[in-house]
Amino acid sequence: MSADGKLHLGAFMRPVSLHTGSWRHEAAWADANFNFDRLSYLAKRLEAAKFDAFFMADHLAVLNMPIEALRRSQTVTSFEPFTLLSALSVVTDRIGLVATASTTFDEPYHIARRFASLDHLSRGRAGWNIVTTSNPDAALNFGRTEQPDHAERYARAREFYDVVTGLWDSFADDAFARDAASGQFFDPERMHVLNHKGEYLSVRGPLNIARPVQGWPVIVQAGASEPGRQLAAETAEVVFAATPTLAAGKAFYADVKGRAVAAGRSRDDIAILPGAFVVVGDTVDEARAKRAHLDSLVHYESALASLSVALGVDASGFDPDGPLPEIPETNQSKSSRERVIALARNEGLTVRQLAQRLGGYAGLAFVGTPGTIANDMQQWLEEEGSDGFNVTFPWQPGGLDAFVDRVVPELQRRGIFRREYEGTTLRDHLGLRRPENRFFPE
Amino acid sequence: MSADGKLHLGAFMRPVSLHTGSWRHEAAWADANFNFDRLSYLAKRLEAAKFDAFFMADHLAVLNMPIEALRRSQTVTSFEPFTLLSALSVVTDRIGLVATASTTFDEPYHIARRFASLDHLSRGRAGWNIVTTSNPDAALNFGRTEQPDHAERYARAREFYDVVTGLWDSFADDAFARDAASGQFFDPERMHVLNHKGEYLSVRGPLNIARPVQGWPVIVQAGASEPGRQLAAETAEVVFAATPTLAAGKAFYADVKGRAVAAGRSRDDIAILPGAFVVVGDTVDEARAKRAHLDSLVHYESALASLSVALGVDASGFDPDGPLPEIPETNQSKSSRERVIALARNEGLTVRQLAQRLGGYAGLAFVGTPGTIANDMQQWLEEEGSDGFNVTFPWQPGGLDAFVDRVVPELQRRGIFRREYEGTTLRDHLGLRRPENRFFPE
Numbered sequence: 001m002s003a004d005g006k007l008h009l010g011a012f013m014r015p016v017s018l019h020t021g022s023w024r025h026e027a028a029w030a031d032a033n034f035n036f037d038r039l040s041y042l043a044k045r046l047e048a049a050k051f052d053a054f055f056m057a058d059h060l061a062v063l064n065m066p067i068e069a070l071r072r073s074q075t076v077t078s079f080e081p082f083t084l085l086s087a088l089s090v091v092t093d094r095i096g097l098v099a100t101a102s103t104t105f106d107e108p109y110h111i112a113r114r115f116a117s118l119d120h121l122s123r124g125r126a127g128w129n130i131v132t133t134s135n136p137d138a139a140l141n142f143g144r145t146e147q148p149d150h151a152e153r154y155a156r157a158r159e160f161y162d163v164v165t166g167l168w169d170s171f172a173d174d175a176f177a178r179d180a181a182s183g184q185f186f187d188p189e190r191m192h193v194l195n196h197k198g199e200y201l202s203v204r205g206p207l208n209i210a211r212p213v214q215g216w217p218v219i220v221q222a223g224a225s226e227p228g229r230q231l232a233a234e235t236a237e238v239v240f241a242a243t244p245t246l247a248a249g250k251a252f253y254a255d256v257k258g259r260a261v262a263a264g265r266s267r268d269d270i271a272i273l274p275g276a277f278v279v280v281g282d283t284v285d286e287a288r289a290k291r292a293h294l295d296s297l298v299h300y301e302s303a304l305a306s307l308s309v310a311l312g313v314d315a316s317g318f319d320p321d322g323p324l325p326e327i328p329e330t331n332q333s334k335s336s337r338e339r340v341i342a343l344a345r346n347e348g349l350t351v352r353q354l355a356q357r358l359g360g361y362a363g364l365a366f367v368g369t370p371g372t373i374a375n376d377m378q379q380w381l382e383e384e385g386s387d388g389f390n391v392t393f394p395w396q397p398g399g400l401d402a403f404v405d406r407v408v409p410e411l412q413r414r415g416i417f418r419r420e421y422e423g424t425t426l427r428d429h430l431g432l433r434r435p436e437n438r439f440f441p442e
Numbered sequence: 443m444s445a446d447g448k449l450h451l452g453a454f455m456r457p458v459s460l461h462t463g464s465w466r467h468e469a470a471w472a473d474a475n476f477n478f479d480r481l482s483y484l485a486k487r488l489e490a491a492k493f494d495a496f497f498m499a500d501h502l503a504v505l506n507m508p509i510e511a512l513r514r515s516q517t518v519t520s521f522e523p524f525t526l527l528s529a530l531s532v533v534t535d536r537i538g539l540v541a542t543a544s545t546t547f548d549e550p551y552h553i554a555r556r557f558a559s560l561d562h563l564s565r566g567r568a569g570w571n572i573v574t575t576s577n578p579d580a581a582l583n584f585g586r587t588e589q590p591d592h593a594e595r596y597a598r599a600r601e602f603y604d605v606v607t608g609l610w611d612s613f614a615d616d617a618f619a620r621d622a623a624s625g626q627f628f629d630p631e632r633m634h635v636l637n638h639k640g641e642y643l644s645v646r647g648p649l650n651i652a653r654p655v656q657g658w659p660v661i662v663q664a665g666a667s668e669p670g671r672q673l674a675a676e677t678a679e680v681v682f683a684a685t686p687t688l689a690a691g692k693a694f695y696a697d698v699k700g701r702a703v704a705a706g707r708s709r710d711d712i713a714i715l716p717g718a719f720v721v722v723g724d725t726v727d728e729a730r731a732k733r734a735h736l737d738s739l740v741h742y743e744s745a746l747a748s749l750s751v752a753l754g755v756d757a758s759g760f761d762p763d764g765p766l767p768e769i770p771e772t773n774q775s776k777s778s779r780e781r782v783i784a785l786a787r788n789e790g791l792t793v794r795q796l797a798q799r800l801g802g803y804a805g806l807a808f809v810g811t812p813g814t815i816a817n818d819m820q821q822w823l824e825e826e827g828s829d830g831f832n833v834t835f836p837w838q839p840g841g842l843d844a845f846v847d848r849v850v851p852e853l854q855r856r857g858i859f860r861r862e863y864e865g866t867t868l869r870d871h872l873g874l875r876r877p878e879n880r881f882f883p884e
Binding site: 026030033034067071072074078080083090106116118121140141142143178180185186187188191201204210 | 465466472473475476478502503504513515518519520524525526528529531532533548549551555559560562563582583584587613618620622627628633643644648649651652
């Protein structure tokens, strides 16, 4: 159960939607990648529904996929997160604004400065989703012929975090007196020069920006690997989990909270919010039909790649309109393969439907009525599968509007989601304390 | 004379003002470094006055200065340009938004992406002020123990420009069909993979963002050195000159326009806009008194450093309240020394007043009535000293309001400044054509 016994909700956003068929939906805003008015509408709707945060997914490359999948992908182009979230800070007052930024392909001085600036602009609503960027195509856009290995990326990320938070602590909160009479704008005694020299990074400092409103913007992470979980346990305040079932969620929740305690932190210092794809209908069947329609808009040839990966076998020879044949054991993770096979059997999906399901959105999904969705979310909360969710919508604006108009009131009626914001900053929403300045303790 | 025979005006902004005494002025907004409402007011005022652009100065470090100067400096902290200009794009419709970004301490993929995003957000109003960052303190914030030398910085800048503009050309304008029926979001045949491998940079591409509204954001530069002028002649569309006198302005103007023609461009492909500090009064004496008051707010001990540098001798032993003593010849540039000596003699300044003048704002200044200021600006325009100015204001909002309310109408009355915007993009304002896509010519 989360610290306050309530759900915390982020909106996991791509301008058009994460679902690869979404932009073809009759009522979708397919032009949202470069239409600020659309995104402004969505952010305001989420704020009116009292969401904790608007979370902008990001990539540092055009994603590498087969050309037939690429030509159908709405992911190829969109606003860059800092420019978009800065603009959204003007049209919103309360909702948190979380941007993804890479510790592998950016500089800590730039990252510290931009998040601090977004935090000042938004008066305390910024969050940093720390990613190490596993995409090898990104490396090629930044002068690297090969991707640094996993362990090195995580070691650098840990040091990068120390540097960024150290730069955020460059000034005491009371450093800036701006005393016109004496002429003292600030007190250099209340400024710290970091002088960091580490294994991967050398950064002198100080940052040329006052300490963020929140002290530090909220730290978000999504690592699921062993070093990813450990980094999260030591540093993250929100963990974006990718747990596909309640059982997996509970195991992950216990593991990461346990690691946090072992690292000297409190369980309540971390909110665990799995990604969840939510489709709302008047009946469960209607919601399923909505999803099936959306999945049918996914291109079969490209979806086949997702199915082949999930099963660990080449699925291109299967009869698209027949049932899933028997699948032999492979090197592919057993739980993933069995989950996919069970999905096909339980829902009676053809190979084509199964591929399109996985190619559309393969993770945790709540597909049903406001009541069944609220039941599921409440169960995750009460059984410690999560402290809430990063909700992603099947298409926009309709799928988002349905969640806001129908599911949120049901969660509020049950007393498991706020009716009003408790404070003004993202830390307030998440019940997180403001970190002490390590160089200027109170 | 500029291409359209009219002045082009940028506002060269720091949140509080560039003048080091400005924040102490009775009517100044000393808190503007982190007060978006203040900056929103200023940008809207400049837009209502039909300025071409809002130009955000920037640094990548807390500036290195003596501690007694530093504690009095409002430059130590402020919003970062991309976050600020993105937010300002929401509260304005027409004014250009120019950000400084470094070719020495940033990555071309990031720079290309952010400016493209700002250009999409603002519907064609972004400009990139290319700087190579000469400040050695910046190097220390980015893992360099020493600053790369001048020639190397400029060689890298030239290559960086090629990469960024190449990335902007990643997609043809018609690449994005978004045809829901066929499922084709875009045409990969209309996407170019840059595959740049050069002396300083390796960047594969494509950029994950559609071609900017302007094709390329407007290219701005301020280099005054030999390689700086050459880079500007080859690439810049706006040159931010630092010419302190009309004679210097005319020489610079002729040189850079000549180099541009030699490089195969047209004279009208570059607008030359010197920085100009403007103080408005009802009489010339009143304007001078306003400036003298502002200068008196500059700290003498820190101003002495500016005077010593300008003269090439240590001025700390001079009587602050006496006249400037005789100054021997030194290695310091003769024109700079003679200009400072003449300034002291002509205006009868004490050593203190002279130091505070130079420590406040040492460059080209127009101090007078709306009529004398318009006379000066018109003379620069007609005699080809410039195509306009990057105006900087003595304090904000008052100094900016005075320019907008009193000088702009006088320029309009004379027919040398627009009464309405001619178009919607920064290129439209400056009379610049949209660059052809090098990979997808029309």
